[in-house]
Amino acid sequence: MARKDRLSGNEAVAFAMKQIDPDVMGAFPITPSTEIPQYFAQYVANGEVNTEYVTVESEHSSMSTCIGASAAGGRAVTATSSCGLALMWELLYVAASDRLPIVLACVNRALSGPININNDHSDSMGARDSGWIQIYAENNQEAYDNFVQAYPIAEAAGVRLPVMICQDGFITSHAVENIELCEDAEVKDFVGEYNPEHYLLKHENPLAVGPYGVSPYYMEAKVAQAHAMMNAKQVILDVGRRFGEMTGRSYGFFESYQLDDAELAILLIGSSAGTARACVDELRAQGKKVGMLKLRVFRPFPAEEIAEALKGCKAVAVMDKTESFSGNGGPLGAEVRGALYDLPTPPRVINYVYGLGGRDFRVEDCAQVFDELAEVAVNGVTGSTYRHIGQREE
Amino acid sequence: MIHAKDINEHSPWQQLTPGCEIYEPGTAAAFNTGDWRTATPIYHADRCKQCLLCAPYCPDCALRVKDGKLTGIEYMHCKGCGICTKVCPFGAITFEEEGK
Numbered sequence: 001m002a003r004k005d006r007l008s009g010n011e012a013v014a015f016a017m018k019q020i021d022p023d024v025m026g027a028f029p030i031t032p033s034t035e036i037p038q039y040f041a042q043y044v045a046n047g048e049v050n051t052e053y054v055t056v057e058s059e060h061s062s063m064s065t066c067i068g069a070s071a072a073g074g075r076a077v078t079a080t081s082s083c084g085l086a087l088m089w090e091l092l093y094v095a096a097s098d099r100l101p102i103v104l105a106c107v108n109r110a111l112s113g114p115i116n117i118n119n120d121h122s123d124s125m126g127a128r129d130s131g132w133i134q135i136y137a138e139n140n141q142e143a144y145d146n147f148v149q150a151y152p153i154a155e156a157a158g159v160r161l162p163v164m165i166c167q168d169g170f171i172t173s174h175a176v177e178n179i180e181l182c183e184d185a186e187v188k189d190f191v192g193e194y195n196p197e198h199y200l201l202k203h204e205n206p207l208a209v210g211p212y213g214v215s216p217y218y219m220e221a222k223v224a225q226a227h228a229m230m231n232a233k234q235v236i237l238d239v240g241r242r243f244g245e246m247t248g249r250s251y252g253f254f255e256s257y258q259l260d261d262a263e264l265a266i267l268l269i270g271s272s273a274g275t276a277r278a279c280v281d282e283l284r285a286q287g288k289k290v291g292m293l294k295l296r297v298f299r300p301f302p303a304e305e306i307a308e309a310l311k312g313c314k315a316v317a318v319m320d321k322t323e324s325f326s327g328n329g330g331p332l333g334a335e336v337r338g339a340l341y342d343l344p345t346p347p348r349v350i351n352y353v354y355g356l357g358g359r360d361f362r363v364e365d366c367a368q369v370f371d372e373l374a375e376v377a378v379n380g381v382t383g384s385t386y387r388h389i390g391q392r393e394e
Numbered sequence: 395m396i397h398a399k400d401i402n403e404h405s406p407w408q409q410l411t412p413g414c415e416i417y418e419p420g421t422a423a424a425f426n427t428g429d430w431r432t433a434t435p436i437y438h439a440d441r442c443k444q445c446l447l448c449a450p451y452c453p454d455c456a457l458r459v460k461d462g463k464l465t466g467i468e469y470m471h472c473k474g475c476g477i478c479t480k481v482c483p484f485g486a487i488t489f490e491e492e493g494k
Binding site: 097100160198208210211216221223228 | 406412414
């Protein structure tokens with residue numbers, strides 16, 4: 001039986017953590033994720049969870065705590081944002097390459113500088129090659145739902161990889177929305193007991209974790225890790241389907257909105273999807289064939305599925321909420337364009353960088369993107385494929 | 395379960411353990427680290443008084459002691475640091491460059 005409530009995105013994630021009751025939390029505050037360990041500390045103080053709550057001196061240490069706890073055989077959890085994630089960098093790679101199924105609640109925030117506490121995706125997008133599974137939420141409900149699905153994905157045989165559950169800082173983390181929560185017992189049952197085959201505290205079977213990998217082994221280790229990420233695709237679909245059977249809310253790699261007959265499409269990640277959906281509705285009412293693809297899973301990257309979903313479009317706008325300073329566009333733009341390249345007649349792709357450091361993405365901005373796409377599709381003149389939107393110009 | 399002895403430099407990636415975990419203790423014994431050596435300690439039994447000052451100084455247990463007596467140097471793990479040659483008061487361990 002579901003129960004209805006009204007929670008902020010941070011509250012929703014903290015509540016999911018409570019229902020999961022992980023063994024160890026590495027806790028360190030940073031805006032806008034601070035509330036997650038803060039709410040969770042109340043659950044610990046009230047005796048509502050059995051979690052060992054470790055207050056550490058930095059994010060480098062919170063991820064190190066999670067690595068130690070996970071290697072020891074426990075379920076480990078942490079939350080962070082922005083520069084906190086950046087300080088974890090070295091350990092993100094250690095967690096993934098040691099194949100430790102840690103779950104991190106990432107509340108997306110811009111990286112410095114100029115120093116800024118508001119939302120964009122530069123923190124987690126920067127960590128895109130660290131070997132973590134990355135799942136993004138549009139709203140509080142999805143942040144909660146994704147978090148409940150995280151451990152079953154992370155711990156699955158053939159995967160064993162850490163998972164980053166991302167939501168947009170302030171836009172969802174601090175906004176209160178209606179939400180449908182699972183019962184505690186449902187979550188416990190869905191997530192299940194964690195019984196790893198090998199762990200450091202299993203004294204009858206001594207284990208070494210994270211050994212040195214000389215050249216004759218490193219390449220093989222990385223190929224194995226890459227296959228674990230590929231294996232995650234099917235597991236993510238299976239877990240998303242199983243979650244749907246429990247709640248009525250099924251999840252895949254992405255949501256297609258009005259894409260079936262769309263000539264123009266916008267592809268984006270996170271809370272901007274609500275804005276884009278409203279814009280699609282307005283333009284559809286005017287008879288324009290427009291649609292949206294809201295990407296939920298960025299790692300592993302569902303390239304074939306995206307190509308299949310967009311193959312009928314004439315032009316696609318790929319929206320990067322991060323600047324990669326490649327001089328050629330953002331990471332999402334590069335990967336989507338790569339995914340579409342092998343289609344017999346790929347759509348034109350325009351890559352927009354938008355919404356940096358909390359810059360609003362309004363319905364009018366989205367309409368402007370569709371206007372520009374229409375130019376590209378009608379006139380066939382692509383122009384610059386790397387554009388910024390939402391900034392002041394002289 | 396995959397044992398360390400079953401993994402070698404010819405193993406395909408499918409036969410590595412997840413994260414290169416090692417499921418047993420003491421596997422360093424099977425790993426030849428002596429090939430790092432550029433100089434070699436040579437044990438001269440005729441000069442040795444069996445004082446055993448050398449053995450606890452070896453950073454890698456390469457000085458083999460059996461029944462209270464030094465029996466020689468185990469070159470599979472000796473990295474040629476030369477500490478034992480400095481510690482010995484009797485010149486029973488000399489230090490010679492590899493290849494000479």
